Amino acid sequence: MRMKLEFVLIGVLLLVFTAACNSNENTGQLEFIDKLNALRREFAKNNNIVNMHELSFDQNLMNKSKTMDSTGRFVEYRYTFIGSFSNGVNELMNSSTSFEQKSEQEKVEAIDNATTIEDLSFEHLTPGHTKIGCTKSTMGKILCLLAPDGNLSSWFKAAGDAGSLCMSGYKNVNGLCSITPKTSISIPQNHRTPPVPTTAKTELDRQIAKYKNEEQDGDEYDEDFPTTIIASSAILVSPVMTVVFVVLVSI
Ligand SMILES: *[C@@H]1O[C@H](CO)[C@@H](O)[C@H](O)[C@H]1NC(C)=O
Ligand SMILES: *[C@@H]1O[C@H](CO)[C@@H](O)[C@H](O)[C@H]1NC(C)=O
Ligand SMILES: *[C@@H]1O[C@H](CO)[C@@H](O)[C@H](O)[C@H]1NC(C)=O
Ligand SMILES: *[C@@H]1O[C@H](CO)[C@@H](O)[C@H](O)[C@H]1NC(C)=O
Numbered sequence: 001m002r003m004k005l006e007f008v009l010i011g012v013l014l015l016v017f018t019a020a021c022n023s024n025e026n027t028g029q030l031e032f033i034d035k036l037n038a039l040r041r042e043f044a045k046n047n048n049i050v051n052m053h054e055l056s057f058d059q060n061l062m063n064k065s066k067t068m069d070s071t072g073r074f075v076e077y078r079y080t081f082i083g084s085f086s087n088g089v090n091e092l093m094n095s096s097t098s099f100e101q102k103s104e105q106e107k108v109e110a111i112d113n114a115t116t117i118e119d120l121s122f123e124h125l126t127p128g129h130t131k132i133g134c135t136k137s138t139m140g141k142i143l144c145l146l147a148p149d150g151n152l153s154s155w156f157k158a159a160g161d162a163g164s165l166c167m168s169g170y171k172n173v174n175g176l177c178s179i180t181p182k183t184s185i186s187i188p189q190n191h192r193t194p195p196v197p198t199t200a201k202t203e204l205d206r207q208i209a210k211y212k213n214e215e216q217d218g219d220e221y222d223e224d225f226p227t228t229i230i231a232s233s234a235i236l237v238s239p240v241m242t243v244v245f246v247v248l249v250s251i
Pocket of ligand 4: 151152153
């Protein structure tokens with residue numbers, strides 16, 4: 001009986017460990033996406049882009065990036081590369097700065113050219129994208145697919161107030177068309193925090209950092225993908241906990 005109990009305990013530890021590793025890997029990606037959303041918001045505000053949308057993690061795109069499946073490229077999705085999740089936004093910030101410095105005419109040309117050649121320097125700023133999924137490619141870089149604006153048509157909107165032209169299901173939160181929150185929790189309001197969170201460590205920190213970027217809104221809180229990770233880890237662990245409980249009871 002004692003042996004059995006030890007095996008069960010080792011099993012529980014392994015499962016908890018695996019779940020923790022998976023969620024760390026995903027948290028790296030989710031933190032990257034949050035920082036990228038902060039960059040998109042700043043870019044929209046600086047350039048009067050009316051239709052910049054919040055990106056959310058998409059499992060389908062991540063799967064597609066894993067297989068390097070190119071069907072739908074430049075039609076349903078576009079892509080970019082980063083070196084790491086932790087520094088990815090800094091890398092992208094450098095290339096988007098060069099785009100930002102172009103004249104209006106050059107921007108239009110660069111966008112036109114990008115539908116035929118692979119100019120990757122501003123894919124991450126395409127306003128109409130709402131989904132992203134990344135994976136480490138065989139070249140050691142991280143490949144990120146962005147969707148759905150495969151032909152870049154969302155760039156061609158008249159300038160105006162950032163966040164004033166959102167798709168349905170999105171609303172303007174401080175210049176970024178953001179996913180309409182499903183639930184609300186209360187977090188103390190904190191105005192004028194730096195736009196790019198760099199210290200988010202735990203999932204809760206990440207959520208708080210994300211919340212702070214959306215500073216305008218007093219009391220709403222997004223519940224999206226990360227909650228699912230936590231929930232699925234819990235589901236993974238709970239049947240084993242039940243077994244432990246049964247074993248303990250039967251001793
Ligand atoms: C992604 O791929 C995994 C396995 O590689 C599969 O279990 C999962 O269903 C896929 N998800 C989607 C949304 O395609
Ligand atoms: C970004 O540009 C700055 C200044 O030009 C440079 O010092 C820095 O190394 C660049 N960062 C990346 C990640 O390329
Ligand atoms: C776009 O492509 C045309 C023709 O290849 C080229 O002359 C022009 O310099 C390109 N513009 C930009 C901004 O890359
Ligand atoms: C770009 O894609 C959108 C949506 O798929 C479509 O409605 C539009 O006609 C396309 N524009 C061009 C120029 O191909």
